[in-house]
Amino acid sequence: MSIDATASRRSRAGERVTRQAADRPxxxxxxxxxxxxxxxxxxxxxxxxxxxxxxxxxxxxxxxxxxxxxxxxxxxxxxxxxxxxxxxxxxxxxxxxxxxxxxxxxxxxxxxxxxxxxxxxxxxxxxxxxxxxxxxxxxxxxxxxxxxxxxxxxxxxxxxxxxxxxxxxxxxxxxxxxxxxxxxxxxxxxxxxxxxxxxxxxxxxxxxxxxxxxxxxxxxxxxAMQNGAGRxxxxxxxxxxxxxxxxxxxxxxxFLPGTDEGSARAVVRTELTPPYDVAQFTSPLSGFRRYTEPNSADLYDTEILRVTGLPQGAPLRFATLDNYDGLVWGAADRAMDGTPFQQVGSRIAPRSTGDPVTATVTVPEGGYQGAWLPIAGSTTGVRFTGTRSDDLADALWLNTATETAVVPALVQPGDTYSFDAVVDPRTWSDKLPKELDVASGGQVAEDTSFLDAKLDAWTGQAGSPWEKFAAVAKTMTQDGAYTDGGTANSYEKVYLPGHALGRLGRFVGSTQLAGNDEQYAATLALAGNRLGIPTRVVMGAIPASDGAVKGKDVHAWVEVQEDNGTWHALLPSTFLPDRNKKPNEQQLKSEEQKVGAQVPPPAGVNPPSVLQGPDQAQNATDIKKKKRNPLDISAWPLWLKLLVLALVLPLLLALTAYVVIRWLKSRRRRRHASTGPTPSRAAWVWRDLVTDARSLGIVVPRGATRLEQATAFPESVAAEPIATGANLAVFGPGDPEPEVATALLADADLVRRELRGSVSRWRRVRSDFDLRPLLERDRRKRTDGRRLPTLPSIRRARGAEGTA
Incomplete structure (x- = not known):
C-alpha cells in the first residue's frame, strides 16, 4: 500500500470527521x-x-x-x-x-x-x-x-x-x-x-x-436527490x-360509541377502592342522649363547640347517615350514587352554588369529641391549627355526596380548625314546604312493612308522595309527644333510647308517639323511603346567635332528595313536637297493662373509647418490649433512613449497574467473535472496537471504510492492522478459519486497553456506563425486513457462475 493512498484515506476521513463535528451543535x-x-x-x-x-x-x-x-x-x-x-x-x-x-x-x-x-x-x-x-x-x-x-x-x-x-x-x-x-x-x-x-x-x-x-x-x-422531487x-x-x-x-x-356524556370514562382512579372503612366508627345518632337532659354526661347546658363565621340559622353537620341495617342509621362507605369517602387536602373543588363562607370552629374543654368532623354546607377547604394540626390534616376523609367528613385521629377538646364552604339557604327549611319536587326510589333494604298501617292512617287522602310525606311530618308535630327518657324515678324512664326496628315498632305502635329527635328522625326517614322518596338522617347542631353550640342545640333531622338530585334538609322544627309537650302518664299506664313493660333493644357495637387508643389493649399485656432487629428499617432513625436513601442506595445502584454493564459488553464482544460465519465474526470485532472508541470520546466517521475509520484512531494505537485483518476476512478468497476472528479479538482487546489508558479516569467511567455498544445492530438489513446477502454467499455465487 502506497504512502499517497494512505494520506488520501486520512484526508477523506478527516473531512468526514470535520463535517460530523460541524453538524453537532x-x-x-x-x-x-x-x-x-x-x-x-x-x-x-x-x-x-x-x-x-x-x-x-x-x-x-x-x-x-x-x-x-x-x-x-x-x-x-x-x-x-x-x-x-x-x-x-x-x-x-x-x-x-x-x-x-x-x-x-x-x-x-x-x-x-x-x-x-x-x-x-x-x-x-x-x-x-x-x-x-x-x-x-x-x-x-x-x-x-x-x-x-x-x-x-x-x-x-x-x-x-x-x-x-x-x-x-x-x-x-x-x-x-x-x-x-x-x-x-x-x-x-x-x-x-x-x-x-x-x-x-x-x-x-x-x-x-x-x-x-x-x-x-x-x-x-x-x-438528497429525492428531497426536491415532488416536494x-x-x-x-x-x-x-x-x-x-x-x-x-x-x-x-x-358520534363514536362511548363518547356521549352519559358514558362513564374508564380511568385508573375509578378502579381503585380507597383503603378506608367508616363502619369502624359508631353512628353518632346512637349516642344522641349524651346531649339530652337529664344525662350523666352533663352536656345539655355545656358548650361543646364555638362557631364563628357561619350564617345565622345554618345547620352544622356532624354526619349524614344514609344506611339503615335494622339496628342503626349509619354512614355507608359509599353513598347511594357510589361516591366513596376520599382523602382530601386543604383545598377542595366547589361542587355547588351559593354564598362562600369561612367558619372557625373551636372545641372547648369538656366539649365535643369524636371522629365525625362538624362542618356546614358544601365544604371547599379545611385547615387545622394547634398542636395536633398535622395529625388531623394527614387523614381527613370526605364524602362529597353526603358532605360528611371523618378524622380518624378524633376531634378532641382544645382543637381548632377553619373550613371554607358554599352555603345555600335554599337547601334547608325550618318550616314544612307546601310543594317540593322530590325524586323517586327508596334506598332502605330492610323490611319496614310495620309502617304500612300507620302510613295509611296518617296520610289520609293525600295524593302525591310529597303530600303523603308532609302529612306524616304534620302528624308527628301535632299528635306526638317529646321525651328524653326522664329521670330514674320518672314515669318517662320507660322510653328507652335507640332506633332499631324493635324500638321503632314500639314507637309507632303506641297510641301516642313519644320520643326525641332520634326516634322521630329515624322513623320519618324510614317512612319517606317507604313512600318511594330517597330520605336519609342527618346528625348535627344548629348554633345559637352568638355561635355557641351546647348539648341542647344538637339535633337530628332528615334530608329528602329533590328531582334535580340535590338534597333538601328538613330541620327538626318541621316534624318534631314541642319539647314541653310530654307523653300522657295515664295513657302510658293503660298501655303497659295491655302490652307489658318495654324491653331494651339489642345492644349495638360499642364505640371505641376516646381514652384508649386502638393498640393500648395489646400494649397492656405486652409489658416487656421486644428488642428491635437492627435490620428492621422501620426502627431506624430518620437521619439514617435519609442517609441510606440519598447516598448509600444510589452508590450501590450505580456500582451494580457499572459491573453489570461491563460484563454485558464483554460477553457481547466474545459472542460476536465466536458465533456465526467467520467473515461476520471479523466484521463484528471491528464494529465493536469502533463503538467502544466512540464511547471513549474518539470521533470515528460513520459511513467510511474500515481503513478510513482506522485513521481516526490515535497514531500510538495500532488499529490499522485490525481493520486490514477484518477486510481480508470479509473480502478475501474463500472462508477464513475461525481462529482468525479469535486472534482479531485478542488484538482488539489490546487496542481497547491502550485507548482506555490514553484518556482520563472520568472518561473511562463514562465509557463504562455507555449503553450504546449494547444497542449496536447489524446495519446490513433492508427496510423491508429481509437481510442483504453476505459476502461469502456473493463469492460462492460468483464462483458458481465462473464454473458454469
Missing amino acids: SIFGMPSRDSLVDLAFALALVTIALVGFRTGFIGWEWVLAAGAGVVIGTLVAHVAHVRSWPLIITALVLVVTHFVLGGPVAVRGDLIGGVLPSVQTFQDLAVTPVTGWKEWLTLLPPVDARGPLVALPWLTGLLGSAATYGVARRFANVGAAALAPVILLIGSIALGTQQPAAKLVQGVLFALVLILWLVARAARTRA QARTITSVALLVVAALAGSFLGQ
Missing part, C-alpha cells in the same frame, strides 16, 4: 435546524400530554411545576446529546436535578429561607414519586396543588421532555420519537378523572402535531390529509 452556540425542529415539536407534544393533569389538581402551582420540568428536562437532554453523555450519566443528572430544583419549583412548603431544600423537602421528593401516585389517585380530585404531590407533574415534565427530545436527537428512527409522548398522553388520560381535560387538544391537536413531526423526520432520511405535491397532499383527519376527528368522533 455546541452547548452555547446556535442549534442546528433539525435540532430546533425536534425541540419545537417535543415541547408541543409534551405540553399537550401534560394537560391531562388539569382535572387532577386545583390551583396554578402544578402548571408552574410542570412547565419548569419540561424546560429543564429539555435542556438536560440537549446538553447530554451535545456532550455525548451515556444514558446512565444522563439519568444521574436528571436525578440530581430533581432533588436540587424540585424543592424551589414544586415542593416549596419546607424550604429554608424560601430557597434552600430542607431534610423534609428531600424526603418528600424521594417518597412522592414512589407512593405519591397511589395517594393522588385515592384523594378527592382535584387535589390541592400546594403540597408534596406537586412533585408528580414536575417529575413527569422533567423525565417526559428529556426522554422525548433525547430519543429524537440520539436515534434517527422516525417512529422512535413518538414513543415517549404517546406514553405520556396515555398515562395522563388513564390517571386522570372521568371528566376529560381537553378533548380537542389531547385528541385532535396532539395527533396533528405528532404526524407533522414524523413527516418532518421522515424527510431527513430521504435521499410541492407531497406538501399539498399532506396538508389535505391532515385537514381531513382533523375535521373527521372533531365532528365525527363525537
